[in-house]
Amino acid sequence: MLRTEPAAIAAPSHDCPLCPRLVAYRAANQAANPDWFNGPVPSFGPVQARLLVVGMAPGVRGANRTGRPFTGDHAGVLLYQTLLRFGLAEGTYLASPDDGLVLKDTRIVNAVRCVPPANLPEPAEVAACNPFLESELRGMPQLRAVLALGVLAHAAVLKACGIPPSRIRFRHGAIHDLPDGLLLANSYHVSRYNTQTGRLTTEMFEAVMLDVLGRIKAAA
Template identity: 60%
Template sequence: MPSFGPADARLLIVGLAPGLNGANRTGRPFTGDYAGDLLFATLAAYGFARGDYAADPHDGLTLVDCRITNAVRCVPPENKPTGTETRSCRRFLAATLAAMPRLRAIVALGRIAHDSVVAALGGSRANVPFAHGAHHAISDLRLYDSYHCSRYNTNTGRLTPEMFRAVFADVSAWLSERGDD
C-alpha cells in the first residue's frame, strides 16, 4: 500500500496496516473503513485535509502538509501483524521517513506503529514508551502517540473522538509554533 499525501509534508501519520475492506480494497490508506471516517474528519478539522471524504479514492479529498503511511505495508492475517512482518516492512517506513525532507512531527496510531517508528528512527522503545497523548523528541522530530482510531477502540471507549482530536490539536499547535512551513 503506497503512502497518501505530499512527500514534502511536515506531518506523517503512521497507521498499523492496510485494512482488508478499506485500504486494501480502495488503494488509499484509511479509505473505506470506520477508522478513515474519524481520521479524515479530524484532519479536516485541524487543516490537514481539504475536500469531502466519501470513502472513495476519487472523492477529491487532499491532504495538506500531511502524509499517511502504515507500519506494515500489506494486509496481515486477522489484522494482527507478526513481529517478522513488522520488521520486514520497517525498511519501507524508514524509506518514507527519509523521503520527507520537511518532516517535523509523526503521529503513531497504536503501539505497533509507535514501536516501528521508534525503531526506524534508531531509538530505544525503553526510552520512548507508548502512551496515548504522549509526545517524544527523537532527533529533530516529535513523535505523538494515539490509540488507533479503529471501530473497536472507539466502540469500547478506549479512544473517544475528543481524545483523538486532542492529539491533533497538540500537533497543530506545535507545528504552528515552529512556523517553519
C-alpha cells in the same frame, strides 16, 4: 535522522515477496476479489508535509480493497473527519480513493503495507517492512512530527529512527522528542473497537491533533 530528497523514498512493489504469509493472504484475496487493490498500499499525501500519520496495516475491506490508507472502513472516519476539521485535508471523505479528497501538509502511511490475516502483523513482517518506513521518514525534507496510531506504529517509528522501542514507551497523548528535532506523538488507534468502546473519543483524538499542530507551529 538525516533527510534526503523526496526521490529517495522507496516503496514495495505491488507483488512484494518479502513476507510469505502476507503474500499468501494477498493471493487469496486476489482470487476471491480480483477487482480489489490487493497489494502493498502506498502512502497518501504530499512528500513536503510536516506531519506524517503512521497506522498499523491496511484493513482487508478497507485500504486493501481501495488502495488508499484508512479508506473504505470505519477507521478512516474519525481520521479523515479530524484532518478535514483542522484544515489538513480538502474535499469530502466518501470512503473511496476517487472521492477527490486532498491532504494538506499531512501524509499517511502504514507501518506494514500489506493486509495481514486477522488484522495483526507478525513481528517479522513489521521488521521486513520497516526499511520502507525508514525511507519515508528520510525522504520527507519538511517533516517535523509523526503521529503514531497505536503501540505497533509507535514501535515501528522508533525502529525506523534507530531507537530501541523499549527506550520510549507508548502513552496516549504523549509527545516525545526524537533526534534532529523530530517529534513523535502517540494516540490510540482510530479503530472501530477503540472508538465504539470509548477507549478513543473524538475529543481525545482532536486534543492530540491540536497538541501536535501547536508543536509544529511553534517549531516553524
